[in-house]
Amino acid sequence: MVEQLGELRDSNDAKNNPEELRRRINDEGYLFFKQFLNRDNLLELRRQILTTLQEGGWLTAGTDPMDGIADVTKRCTEGERKYEDVYHKVQKLEALHRSAHWPETLDMMEKIMGRRGMPVPHQIVRLWFPKYTQYTTPIHQDFVHFQGNFDNITVWAPIGDCPIELGGLAVVPGSHKVGEVLNHGFALGAGMLNLDVEKEAIRHPELTSGWHTTNYEAGDFLTFRSLTVHKALPNVTDDKMRVSLDNRYNPVGEPISERMLIPHSPVGELTWEEIYQDWQSDDLKYFWRKYNDPIMPWDMQYSNKGFADTVDRARAGEAHAIQSLKTTAGNKSNTTRGIMSKQVLEEIGAD
Ligand SMILES: O=C(O)CCC(=O)C(=O)O
Ligand SMILES: [Fe+2]
Structure with a gap:
């Protein structure tokens, strides 16, 4: 059966109205803005990431890296050893870490939170091979993976166009109103934690509004609360990589988990010193130290x-x-x- 998917509501009409933005995110658990991010910056980031994938042998030889045509014989995912080598090279890109500091995002976070949001250094890039659907990111609330506090906000953005068949993010509007961390069990797929929406909906009618997503384009911007229920859709294309960014923002002064201050590396070790090795400028190195948000142990x-x-x-x-x-x-x-x-x-x- 083909899943019924609702369309995300575009909040561009309210983008300069902080009060209305807060009302909407408190009501629906997410905000979506079409064509919000600076497209040149985003496409430059795409070029750098996909060139890294091409050099790592993940894309079909002789194709334009910007097209993201995967060599499906190289399929791998987070948590597998063979994913790490190329992923670490992507993590070392200065442009990736700079993306968490893009002014339009920082400005929007301030409007939504009513105070500044500190970019969470533990940034994640998703590199999703086609037809590797058993590993699709399961249904979850971000709090189980990022912790800290419930006012932490996630920004998910495709790095390039991401039509539904390429496997973008889907949310259940209003699901954050459950007001608690739901029971997560096992599923294969990024994060390996899955919640059974139908089962939880018996206790929580907030979970019955259905999955909402869109045919994302480069520059689109989805932001949601740490209790909002979401998942990725499967990448069912024949040969296209899905590449996306998930950055998080901590309201300045609120507790942040110690794990959010180390680089994202599902299997092998990766240090900030390794990441910073070839950077051209120093301004963003260890930037979080000047914020002094209280650090919490990982639960x-x-x-x-x-x-x-x-x-x-x-x-x-x-x-x-x-x-x-x-x-x-x-x-x-x-x-x-x-x-x-x-x-x-x-x-x-x-x-
Ligand atoms: O892109 C994905 O597959 C997962 C992203 C996600 O769960 C998030 O941004 O919180
Ligand atoms: Fe998530």
């Missing part, structure tokens, strides 16, 4: 619960859960989770 409860659910599902024979334990056993063999994954795989005869 493992969501990830522990997700892992316990993975183990239960693997024991029940669920293929994706078994696959996930295999990845953890391979990539994190020296950690408690890696060792436990190996033990469970042995126990169920799947090693």
Whole structure:
């Protein structure tokens, strides 16, 4: 059955009216602006990222990197070792980190939050291969992955056009009104935490407004609250990479999780010193130190619960859960989770 998708509401009509913007984000949990970001900056970022992918062998040889034509034999995703090498090169791009400081975004954050928003240094780029749909980002609330405080806001922007078939983001309008972190279990896919909307909707009628998305174009800008329920749509194109940005903003003075101050690297180590190695300017290096937002320890409860659910599902024979334990056993063999994954795989005869 083809999923019914509603259209995101464009808030450009209110972009200079902070009161109305706040009213809308408090009511609907998101704001969407068509053609909001400076297109030249965005396309320059696309050029740099896709050139990095081309050099890493992820794009079809001889094609224009700007077209993002994937070599599907190279498919890989977050959490897999072979993803890291190219991903780390993307993370080292100065232009990527500068994107969190684009003035139109900072200005919009200030309007929405009523005070300045500090860009969260832990920026994420999504590099999504076509027809790798079992790894699509599951249904979640960002709080489980970023923590800190409920007023933290996410900005998601495609780096290039992103029609529905390329797998953009979809939100459930009004879902933040649940007012709490919902129960997240296991799913394969970025973040590996998934919430069962239909089950949760029994307790929470706010979850019944359906999925909303759009045919995104370069420059479009989606922002939402840390309790807003969202997911990615699958990239069902034959050969196109989906490339997108997710940046977050912390209302200045509010607590931020310690993990948000280190680079995003799902498997291997990556340090700021490595990231800064070839930068042309120094102004953004360690910029967050001047804000002094209180730092909170990382709370493992969501990830522990997700892992316990993975183990239960693997024991029940669920293929994706078994696959996930295999990845953890391979990539994190020296950690408690890696060792436990190996033990469970042995126990169920799947090693
Ligand atoms: O782009 C994706 O696949 C996931 C993005 C996401 O969940 C976010 O921006 O919070
Ligand atoms: Fe998210």
